[in-house]
Structures are given as C-alpha cells and as structure tokens.
Amino acid sequence: MATRGRRTPRPRATYRAGLTRDRVSQAAVDLADERGIEALTMRNLAQELGVEAMSLYHHVADKNEVLDGMVDVVVSEIHARVAEFDGASAGGADSTWKRAVRHRILTARDVLLGHPWAPGVIASRTTMSPTVMRHYDSLIGLLRAGGVSVSLVHHAMHALGSRALGFTQELYAPKNEQDDPGMDVAAIMRGELASNYPYITEIAVIESGNHDKDSTLGWCDDQFEFEFGLDLLLDGLEKLHNTGQLKPDVQAT
Amino acid sequence: MATRGRRTPRPRATYRAGLTRDRVSQAAVDLADERGIEALTMRNLAQELGVEAMSLYHHVADKNEVLDGMVDVVVSEIHARVAEFDGASAGGADSTWKRAVRHRILTARDVLLGHPWAPGVIASRTTMSPTVMRHYDSLIGLLRAGGVSVSLVHHAMHALGSRALGFTQELYAPKNEQDDPGMDVAAIMRGELASNYPYITEIAVIESGNHDKDSTLGWCDDQFEFEFGLDLLLDGLEKLHNTGQLKPDVQAT
C-alpha cells in the first residue's frame, strides 16, 4: 500500500541519527508494549526506528541481545521507582526488613503490570542479566540489614523466586486483551460444569459475589491475591527468623 | 544425506497405521524430551511418525493443538502417579489435607522434572486445559475435605499458583544441559564480583560449602528449596485455617 509512497528519502536521516543499543532496546520495549511481543520482529523494530532491518545488526549481535536489552530497560525502571521512593521517605531507618522487601516487590509488580510481555521474556533468558542480579542483591541486602541469617536469606530468595521480581504466579493469565477467557468461565459460574469440576464450581459461585469483574478469571482480585501470597511467605520467613528455626515443619511423605 | 536413501516406500506403511491425535501428542512429548522443545517443528514431528508434515493436519488443527495435547499427556501422567499411590496406601483416611496436598504437588514436580519443556509450554497456553482443571479441582477437593473454608481455599490456590503443578519458581533455570551457567557462577564464588553483588557473593561463599554441586546455580539443592517454599505456604495456610483468620498480617505500605 504505502510501501511505494514512503520512498521519500529526506526525513529518515534525522531519525537514524544516533541509533544505539539503548535506543534499540527502548524502541523494542515500546513496540512490545503497544503491539504485543509477537509483533516484535527485527523487521518491525527497524521500521519503527526508520531504518532497514539489517542496520540493527550494527548495534546488537542478534535478537537475543535485543531481548536482553528489553529486560534491562524494565528492571531499571524498577530500580528507579524504588530509588525515588527511598528519597521521598528519607531512608526510613525505622522500617523493618519485611516492610522494605514487601515494598520493593510490590513496586516490581507494579512496573511489570505495565509490560505484560516482560515475565515471559525475562523467563526466556538463559543468562541472568546484571540488572536482575542487582535487584536480587538489593533484596538480599535489605534482609541482611535486618539481621536475617545468610542461610535463611538464601532459602528466602529461592522461596520467593520469580515472585521477587513481581511475577504473578497465576497459571492462566490472559496474554493480551482479546484472548478468549480460557475455560468457559461463564459456564462454570452458571454451574454447568459442576459435574466435571465440582470444587472449582463451588468456589466460582460462592466467591464471585464478593468481588468485581475485570480480573484474571473474571471474579478474582489479582492485587489482593498477589499480596496474600507474598505475605504468606514473608510472615513465614519472619517467624522462622524470630524463632531461630530454619526449615518449616518437616512432613512425613 | 540419507534424504535420498530413505525413499524406500514399504516400511512406512506400518508406521502410519492408526495415526491419531493421541499418537501425535505422545510423539511430540518424546521428541521434546529427547531433542528439546525448539526441535519440535511440524516437519520434525511428522518425520518421527514416518509421515509427511502436512499429514499431521488431518489430526490436529494446528501446532497449538499439538502443544495442548502435550500438556494433556504430562498432566495425565501426574494423575496416574497420584492414583497409583492412593491405591497403594489404601485411601489414607488418617492423612491430613496438608500431607495429601503436599504429596500431590511433589508428585507433580517429580513428573515435570522429566519434561523440562513442560512449564514453558503449559504457561504458553492461553486456555487452561481440562486436565489441568482436573488437577486443580482435585487439589481443592483435598482442602475442602479437610474442612478448609471456600474462601481460604480460593486464596490458597492463587498463592500456590503454578507451583501447584510442580513449577519451580526459580528465575534462572538452565533450559538444557549445554546452556552456559548464566552469570559466571565460578567468578562469583571466587569473590571476584563482590563489589557488584556483595550480598549474593556472601551467600555464595558461605552456602557453597554446605551442599553438593549439580543443581541450578551450582551450589543449591533444588529439591530442598522447592519443599522449603512449599512448606512455607502450606504451614501459613494451616495456621490461618486453625485460627480462623483469613489474611496474613496486613502491612502498612
């Protein structure tokens, strides 16, 4: 269509001035935010930057490096948001480690909500980026400053896992708006699948009255559930810290 | 190479006898187990079944349906393993809901360890498969049978999230054997990155003595950490159940 029309040679020169790895990363983030991660192709990305696809390869080795760059952009946003808050609340010497850790993780989640593709991309990286390492290092630092033992902190980081970066652990999270709502949620709530999934149906019909729509499964409050799960872990860790225990109750298998 | 040699027309006839959706799913699982999920192309899959690529489209609508089928195979394996155990231990009327839930989840993890590609594929599905629904329904049933309230069970499922299916929540899990070990773990353990990641380094040098290698980051016991995190959640849920409380400590932000 406009393929022929856009052949005007002049205005693109200003565009590509200063094409750089960082600008490529930022453009990739914008593209994924606006059109979804599956629209992120080297050709689309180049077009967004007013350049041909192959020009990108002068600034990144391959697409993996673009994805790495995107992770850096997002996690840096988390750092920035946390730093900003720390400045506003003037250090907060009175805050417990639990408050501080909780705040940092909820900030991470808040940032990730703006980049729905980020968990998938972060999880796909085979090498952990320095920015992500810094995030975990900061979190660990907060716990250590609160006097939590090295060993407990170690296990705490494993227990939090990707949740520490704000990942929602929901199994069914619609990837984007127009996705069909997974199972026929409406049918479940009407009780039509009660014979197949009696207990899920029970929850659906009872709990659906308590909350508004506009959440993952239609009747759940994602923010509440995230905080619920996070607090379950943090409270448990705090208890272990206070009692000097290390492992939760050992179970007979 | 052998492309010309394999043109012998006879033996393939026996192969494709009874090509079916289930056989396609099973072959896809085998292929992904043996050669990794990135080797799962329609062409490779067809070849494995002694058939041309386009023949597959008579049994599945598209590649998504193949992936759906693979999820069914894996989750069915979990059901089978649990059923087998239930038979062996003769019902187990004396077992608490915590024991039962714990066992089912650890079984799920054990099964998933044999299919490293499974978490990624399961997470990529936009629609939750009936098999997965059944798994969650069973889990919910165990809690309800133990007298846990509908509301608490609801939140418990969110808190467990994909962990209920045996997902490890590790952020950096090497996708396959030959992956480079993410960050230069050796360098961290030698303390060379102490200035960048002081707290991670502290954990690495102190904790690396306690465990053997051959785990995610080289010094961590993945099974221990999975159980630690799981028990943290289950113990917390049990406490809420016993005290009749619903939400963990509310935090000031």
Added chain:
DNA sequence: ACCTGAACACCGTTCAAGT
C-alpha cells in the same frame, strides 16, 4: 563506520492433487 538490498535456510500453513 554505518547502512542497504538480495538472498538463504528455516518456520507454520494453504492448496490442489493424488490414492
């Protein structure tokens, strides 16, 4: 040093034919 166009080796999938 930076950018480009054509081309290559792969994908998933459509289509018109074959049996």
Added chain:
DNA sequence: ACCTGAACACCGTTCAAGT
C-alpha cells in the same frame, strides 16, 4: 478418508555491496 508435493508468507540472519 487420508496422504502428499509444491508453494506462500513469514521469520532471523549472512553476505556482498554501497556511501
């Protein structure tokens, strides 16, 4: 009803060439 070969529209990426 089931299978096939050629082809299409896309990928990421290589290469030789332009400035």
